[in-house]
Amino acid sequence: xxxxxxxxxxxxxxxxxxxxxxxxxMEQGEVLSIIGSSGSGKTTLLRCLTNLERADKGVIxxxxxxxxxxxxxVKLTKEEARENQLxxxxxxxxFNLFPQYSVLDNVTLASRLHxxxxxxxxxxxxxxxxxxxxxxxxxxxxVGLSAKAGNYPCQLSGGQQQRVAIARAxxxxxxxxCFDEPTSALDPELTGEVLxxxxxxxxxxxxxxxxxxxxxxxxxxxxxxxxxxxxVVAVKGxxxxxxxxxxxxxxxxxxxAVSNHG
Amino acid sequence: MFWQVTLSLLEGFGMTLTIFALTLLxxxxxxxxxxxxxxxxxxxxxxxxxxTSDGMMKPIPIYPIALVCKFLVWVxxxxxxxxxxxxxYYGPGLLGGQLLPRFTAVMVAFVVNYACYFxxxxxxxxxxxxxxxxxxxxxxxxxxxxxxFNVVLLQVVxxxxxxxxxxxxxxxxxxxxxxVIAVYEIIWSAQxxxxxxxxxxxxxxxxxxxxxxxxxxxxxxxxxxxKLDYFKA
Numbered sequence: 056x057x058x059x060x061x062x063x064x065x066x067x068x069x070x071x072x073x074x075x076x077x078x079x080x081m082e083q084g085e086v087l088s089i090i091g092s093s094g095s096g097k098t099t100l101l102r103c104l105t106n107l108e109r110a111d112k113g114v115i116x117x118x119x120x121x122x123x124x125x126x127x128x129v130k131l132t133k134e135e136a137r138e139n140q141l142x143x144x145x146x147x148x149x150f151n152l153f154p155q156y157s158v159l160d161n162v163t164l165a166s167r168l169h170x171x172x173x174x175x176x177x178x179x180x181x182x183x184x185x186x187x188x189x190x191x192x193x194x195x196x197x198v199g200l201s202a203k204a205g206n207y208p209c210q211l212s213g214g215q216q217q218r219v220a221i222a223r224a225x226x227x228x229x230x231x232x233c234f235d236e237p238t239s240a241l242d243p244e245l246t247g248e249v250l251x252x253x254x255x256x257x258x259x260x261x262x263x264x265x266x267x268x269x270x271x272x273x274x275x276x277x278x279x280x281x282x283x284x285x286x287v288v289a290v291k292g293x294x295x296x297x298x299x300x301x302x303x304x305x306x307x308x309x310x311x312a313v314s315n316h317g
Numbered sequence: 318m319f320w321q322v323t324l325s326l327l328e329g330f331g332m333t334l335t336i337f338a339l340t341l342l343x344x345x346x347x348x349x350x351x352x353x354x355x356x357x358x359x360x361x362x363x364x365x366x367x368x369t370s371d372g373m374m375k376p377i378p379i380y381p382i383a384l385v386c387k388f389l390v391w392v393x394x395x396x397x398x399x400x401x402x403x404x405x406y407y408g409p410g411l412l413g414g415q416l417l418p419r420f421t422a423v424m425v426a427f428v429v430n431y432a433c434y435f436x437x438x439x440x441x442x443x444x445x446x447x448x449x450x451x452x453x454x455x456x457x458x459x460x461x462x463x464x465x466f467n468v469v470l471l472q473v474v475x476x477x478x479x480x481x482x483x484x485x486x487x488x489x490x491x492x493x494x495x496x497v498i499a500v501y502e503i504i505w506s507a508q509x510x511x512x513x514x515x516x517x518x519x520x521x522x523x524x525x526x527x528x529x530x531x532x533x534x535x536x537x538x539x540x541x542x543x544k545l546d547y548f549k550a
Contacts, residue, residue, distance in 0.1 A: 105456055106455070106456075107452055107455065107456070133460070137458045140455065140456065140458050141458045143456070144456065145452075145453075145456040147449060147452070147453065149447075149449050151447075151449035151450060151452065151453035152453075153450065153453070153468050154472065154548040154549055154550040155471045155472060155475075155547075155548045155550065164457070164467065164468075165454075165457035165458055165459055168459060168463050168467065169458065207547060207548050208548070208549075209548055209549040223457070224456070224457075227457055227458060
């Protein structure tokens with residue numbers, strides 16, 4: 056059974072049709088890369104999945120739970136809305152770390168705020184906080200930044216900041232972790248460390264959707280590659296298929312342009 | 318004579334400090350309210366007026382709360398504080414109503430005036446926080462309120478400290494305007510010596526009080542800025 060199913064997603068900005076009927080599904084543990092030229096709608100697709108934009112039409116199902124369907128018109132409670140939100144983790148192009156918090160606090164902040172709403176929070180406060188922090192330390196270790204737990208974002212390199220952002224997203228235990236061009240804001244020498252963290256997550260069967268311009272990375276980390284063209288899925292399949300026989304003329308031109316550049 | 322002048326100037330300076338402190342106390346929260354008011358997106362859309370180039374109706378959004386706040390800020394920032402003091406004190410009388418006590422009139426004028434200036438500083442501070450901070454809060458399942466208080470607010474504070482320091486030091490000196498409706502602050506006390514004893518130096522001596530106090534505030538704001546220096550935003 057698929058973990059994510061997207062059906063007929065449409066999104067307009069004013070009169071510009073950005074998504075024109077996107078459908079795809081993915082399995083638990085699958086790594087899906089979305090590629091395409093700028094303006095093809097890949098970032099908008101990711102933002103619609105993560106509820107940062109509201110699609111106009113379509114259905115999004117995670118597991119067997121419908122998390123988005125404007126035609127159903129059901130009013131969600133605050134708790135349900137948050138649960139749906141937390142199905143998706145998001146790593147931004149610009150990291151968006153909270154500058155006034157240490158690395159550790161960036162990773163724990165949201166969990167600590169949620170924990171306050173637990174009925175047993177007052178009694179078990181110490182234990183709950185300790186669990187949250189232990190989990191955060193594990194995650195920082197996973198992204199290779201245990202030593203930086205007490206530092207502030209401004210003291211880190213871009214690559215380190217992005218790894219903290221990955222740990223922060225993982226702390227919410229999302230069903231699907233989304234990346235919006237995670238290395239596009241980084242110096243070339245720093246992209247490697249972020250990509251290798253994503254690779255190690257892939258090796259641990261983390262379900263991920265990655266919008267990226269790193270073609271060779273997309274090719275070797277992904278189980279599936281999805282090429283978008285003017286708001287629709289133009290080609291989808293294994294990397295070998297999409298980069299090989301499945302490539303449309305548009306896609307060949309795109310890959311040519313990207314690889315000449317890099 | 319020197320000690321007598323010092324004491325009576327100190328008395329006047331007490332009123333100066335009272336106006337200063339009460340203005341800050343009320344104008345900061347009111348300024349926040351006006352700032353949120355002028356950013357409010359509560360309202361409705363008029364669809365009847367205006368056409369875009371392709372003949373489609375162009376909806377015009379109207380935000381009444383924001384309009385009222387922006388109008389108030391325009392009027393208050395666009396007229397002298399001295400005039401506002403006179404209008405608030407003498408205005409009710411001209412309309413056949415009851416005069417406010419002098420001190421109350423001073424406080425109303427100062428609080429409203431400074432709240433409007435503060436509101437623009439706060440609005441600038443809040444709007445300068447990148448959208449990504451709110452989005453990061455949202456994808457971590459935080460509510461808008463949680464994001465504002467736990468993520469955005471301290472960054473806003475950091476950004477508004479320098480302009481607020483400026484405005485607050487201006488307030489120290491603006492308190493001298495209270496004398497136009499005969500509230501006895503330090504300048505008034507000094508002028509009494511000109512009238513009664515023909516002494517000019519007490520008026521110049523007031524500068525020492527102003528300088529000491531604004532020096533103190535400068536140190537305080539420097540300290541706060543330094544405290545917030547540990548992060549970049």
